[in-house]
Amino acid sequence: MVAVESPRIRTQSSTTTREQILIRNPVTDDILGHIEAMTAEQVQAVVARAKAAQPAWAAHPVKERCRLLLKWADVLWKHQDTAIQRIREATGKNAFGAWEEVAVLDSIANYYANHAPQWLAPQTRRSVLPVKHTARVYYKPWGVAGFITPWNYPLLNAIQDMIPALIAGNTVVLKPSEVTPYVASFAVDLMHEAGIPRDVVQLVYGAASTGAALVDSVDYIAFTGSTATGRRIAARAAERLIGCSLELGGKDPLIVLADADLDLAASGTLVGALENAGQVCISTERIYVEAPIYDAFVTKIIDYAKQVVVSPAEGMEIHMGSLTNDRELERTEAHIADAVAKGAKVVYGGKRRPDLGPRFFEPTILTNVDHTMKVMTEETFGPLVPLMKVRDAEEAIRLANDNEYGLSAAIFTADLRRGEQLATRIDSGDVNINTTQWTFGTPSLPMGGVKNSGMGRRNGPEGLLRFVRPQSVLVDNQLMSKPQLSLYSPFNIRVAMLLRRVRRWLPMLRI
Numbered sequence: 001m002v003a004v005e006s007p008r009i010r011t012q013s014s015t016t017t018r019e020q021i022l023i024r025n026p027v028t029d030d031i032l033g034h035i036e037a038m039t040a041e042q043v044q045a046v047v048a049r050a051k052a053a054q055p056a057w058a059a060h061p062v063k064e065r066c067r068l069l070l071k072w073a074d075v076l077w078k079h080q081d082t083a084i085q086r087i088r089e090a091t092g093k094n095a096f097g098a099w100e101e102v103a104v105l106d107s108i109a110n111y112y113a114n115h116a117p118q119w120l121a122p123q124t125r126r127s128v129l130p131v132k133h134t135a136r137v138y139y140k141p142w143g144v145a146g147f148i149t150p151w152n153y154p155l156l157n158a159i160q161d162m163i164p165a166l167i168a169g170n171t172v173v174l175k176p177s178e179v180t181p182y183v184a185s186f187a188v189d190l191m192h193e194a195g196i197p198r199d200v201v202q203l204v205y206g207a208a209s210t211g212a213a214l215v216d217s218v219d220y221i222a223f224t225g226s227t228a229t230g231r232r233i234a235a236r237a238a239e240r241l242i243g244c245s246l247e248l249g250g251k252d253p254l255i256v257l258a259d260a261d262l263d264l265a266a267s268g269t270l271v272g273a274l275e276n277a278g279q280v281c282i283s284t285e286r287i288y289v290e291a292p293i294y295d296a297f298v299t300k301i302i303d304y305a306k307q308v309v310v311s312p313a314e315g316m317e318i319h320m321g322s323l324t325n326d327r328e329l330e331r332t333e334a335h336i337a338d339a340v341a342k343g344a345k346v347v348y349g350g351k352r353r354p355d356l357g358p359r360f361f362e363p364t365i366l367t368n369v370d371h372t373m374k375v376m377t378e379e380t381f382g383p384l385v386p387l388m389k390v391r392d393a394e395e396a397i398r399l400a401n402d403n404e405y406g407l408s409a410a411i412f413t414a415d416l417r418r419g420e421q422l423a424t425r426i427d428s429g430d431v432n433i434n435t436t437q438w439t440f441g442t443p444s445l446p447m448g449g450v451k452n453s454g455m456g457r458r459n460g461p462e463g464l465l466r467f468v469r470p471q472s473v474l475v476d477n478q479l480m481s482k483p484q485l486s487l488y489s490p491f492n493i494r495v496a497m498l499l500r501r502v503r504r505w506l507p508m509l510r511i
């Protein structure tokens, strides 16, 4: 066992005893180091530095901020092997899953660098009194944006929303998960190496109390994590009247219609359910299969499950690695036990794999499931594939919507038009047709939840514009202006009445 303590992670020494958090490799149980939870005073000091640095950062042209973020993306790309190694030793995920974090982050940086200058440019809007009034909107950063992030995508989830926040002119303070802090510190070190000033991007370390102190200090809070924590953060943000966005949990449905290609649907279902061993907010967690193909689908998916390679080994051909925490392992087992007690059958897998590591679990397929079982109603965050037979598409849509969450969803069908029509009837932030999770991998598409899956959107123009406050400026050009004691002069009243009549017919004059 190698005990390596990263000097970057250690906080200043203090006479008071602070909470020590050990960081472990979930596959080997080696200790990677420890962090000391930062106090509220320390967090406030970090935020004060970020506040002081913000005006100078915002004074850079948007293109310059984009250039620095692109430079960082290039540095990260160059160091991707180290990034993958850090992610793997922190989470136990497979190499391909770790590479995906780097790849998606890279495309997000490129996307915003390409579009942000246009979206952040002042916009001229139509005015009620054309020519006399010029109306414009300016997009100004909030100030200091805080980020609180989870452990399951310790690089991607920690950094992805910081990119638009920084481009928009905010400075940033990130509190990564206490389970995986070294991955975030690695990425932030590379940002500094790429030329982004130190006080523009800073980290604070710790768990709940450090996160709460951050919410209490910043001008905007972007949270990714569980619904329970999200609620607490939203309540505090409401008290402080600061903006917040919440990317929370999910229980994503996948519907297989009778006309679907069974091979593509069965293998695609496993990809959606087993990515990162099921520890994904947009994991496929419940599958509804139309009755005519149900039996054939079960046979097919078991065939494909037998080909899934689960291993701690290096190599992009490994499909699934370890779970990260005991909590998820125990919840996975509890959901299986609850389902079996209520009549479900485990038709594939169902057991731990201690021969591979302490937190490995087999891809597990369950049949005979229904909505009385936790496995079909509560977020599992493990490699479970519960299959439920449904009469038809109508029943599938009804059951898909019968859940407290609404993050992502998927439909497999040969009829693409019908698939898209059905998609719009699912209460979720996004829907994939004949694939899973690609909505998230497409930076132009807004991503986020409805119901208990959160509020606000990341990615797309929406994911940038949440980090700015629009400021409207109206200029009276003083054409034919005379001193007057009301907002409308008699002349302007006549102009307004005339415009009201002609606007219906002259689109160029419409507001």
Ligand code: NAD
Pocket: 148, 149, 150, 151, 152, 153, 157, 175, 176, 177, 178, 206, 207, 208, 209, 210, 211, 212, 215, 224, 225, 226, 227, 228, 229, 230, 232, 233, 246, 247, 248, 249, 250, 280, 281, 282, 379, 407, 449, 453, 454
């Ligand atoms: P969590 O809510 O336990 O922790 C998330 C972060 O919040 C951590 O950094 C933690 O230290 C911090 N935190 C905990 N209590 C806090 C408090 N009272 N005040 C401020 N900060 C606090 O979640 P987790 O276990 O790290 O992550 C798993 C959850 O995250 C799952 O539910 C998953 O679905 C969700 N998730 C959602 C998305 C998304 O995009 N919607 C992405 C990844 C994960």
